[in-house]
Amino acid sequence: MEEALFFAAAIGALGGAVTVIAMRNPFYSVLGLIVHLFSLAVLFLLLTSAFVAAAQVVVYAGAVMVLYVFVVAYVGGGGESAWEPIPGQRFLAPLLGLALFVELSIAILGSSLLALSTDGPDVKAGFGDPAAIGRLLLEKFLLPFEASSILLLLAAVGAVVLAARRREAQA
Amino acid sequence: MTIEWFLVLSALLFSTGAVGILIRRSPMVILLCLELMLNAGNLALVAFSRMVGNAEGQIFAVIVMVVAACEVVVGLGLIVAIFRRRLPLNVDDLRELRG
Numbered sequence: 001m002e003e004a005l006f007f008a009a010a011i012g013a014l015g016g017a018v019t020v021i022a023m024r025n026p027f028y029s030v031l032g033l034i035v036h037l038f039s040l041a042v043l044f045l046l047l048t049s050a051f052v053a054a055a056q057v058v059v060y061a062g063a064v065m066v067l068y069v070f071v072v073a074y075v076g077g078g079g080e081s082a083w084e085p086i087p088g089q090r091f092l093a094p095l096l097g098l099a100l101f102v103e104l105s106i107a108i109l110g111s112s113l114l115a116l117s118t119d120g121p122d123v124k125a126g127f128g129d130p131a132a133i134g135r136l137l138l139e140k141f142l143l144p145f146e147a148s149s150i151l152l153l154l155a156a157v158g159a160v161v162l163a164a165r166r167r168e169a170q171a
Numbered sequence: 172m173t174i175e176w177f178l179v180l181s182a183l184l185f186s187t188g189a190v191g192i193l194i195r196r197s198p199m200v201i202l203l204c205l206e207l208m209l210n211a212g213n214l215a216l217v218a219f220s221r222m223v224g225n226a227e228g229q230i231f232a233v234i235v236m237v238v239a240a241c242e243v244v245v246g247l248g249l250i251v252a253i254f255r256r257r258l259p260l261n262v263d264d265l266r267e268l269r270g
Contacts, residue, residue: 006172010180017184017207021191026199033203036184040210047177047221049229052213052236059236064206064243071247072199075254090194097190104182109175113222116175121224128226133233141230148237155241162248165255 006046012039030068037061049128177218185211196261198253202246209239 012035019032037060044053086092108116126132137145188207195201213232220228253260 002172006176010176013180013184014187017187017191020200020203020207021187021195026197026203029200029203033206036207037210040214043177043180043214044217046172047217049217049220049226049232052217052229052232055233055236059240060206060210064240067243067247068199068203071250075199075250075260093190093193096193097186100189101182101186104185105179108178108182115222116178117173118222119173120221123221123224127224128220128229132226133229136226136230137233140227144230144234148234151241152237155244159244159248162245163251163255 002046005042009039009042009046012036013043026072027069030065030072033068034061034065037065047128048123051128051130051133054130174218174222178215181211181215181218184208184214196263198246198250198260198262198265201262202243202250205242205246206239209235 016032016034016036016039020029020036023029023032037056041053041056041061044050044056185208188204188211191204191207192201195204213235216228216232216235220226220232250260253265258265
């Protein structure tokens with residue numbers, strides 16, 4: 001059961017990722033990313049991290065993707081030119097990606113961490129649920145939590161400044 | 172499922188995102204590929220957190236999510252500003268970084 005769920009979610013995540021980079025229309029890329037994010041939420045649940053899975057669905061698939069859909073609808077998806085600044089870029093890039101994957105896999109599987117080939121230790125029933133994460137965020141990690149809230153505020157102000165209509169730019 | 176499977180899947184998703192950044196021209200799709208890479212990193216963080224049996228790695232993943240949301244907001248603001256000035260939405264044409 002667990003294996004079937006893992007492979008279904010892995011195929012969904014990978015299929016969504018390939019859709020993102022393969023589709024010419026950016027709207028389909030956004031839809032592919034939504035599939036990818038939902039599959040990742042399933043994987044997070046398999047790793048017993050309920051809060052991260054819920055935040056993934058609510059924050060990413062809910063809020064961020066709606067923002068993407070709005071901007072794609074505003075800007076409009078045009079076809080990309082086939083002009084390549086570096087000759088053979090379209091053939092070299094997948095080779096480079098394959099090399100990166102092999103390198104990362106060697107780094108992971110060759111790290112001789114014994115716990116890698118286990119399911120992880122047995123954890124208590126409340127592992128990774130919202131209460132545990134909230135306690136960690138408000139006790140041990142209070143400073144990073146507050147810093148991230150300041151970062152969010154700055155990003156919101158920056159986006160308003162960047163996207164605001166400017167008088168002198170119109171003239 | 173053992174932890175290795177999750178980590179290898181995370182490496183595969185990260186490489187997919189990197190290939191997307193290399194072959195695509197539209198800044199919007201490049202932002203989407205950045206999201207793919209950040210999410211692959213998140214998957215690895217959560218898998219390691221499960222491997223150690225300590226929920227602190229999940230805090231890291233949540234903070235990465237916050238940073239990704241900020242990056243998306245600023246990046247989409249830039250794209251809207253580029254579109255308003257009637258500049259081409261193509262990273263090869265926008266390489267001079269002049270107003």
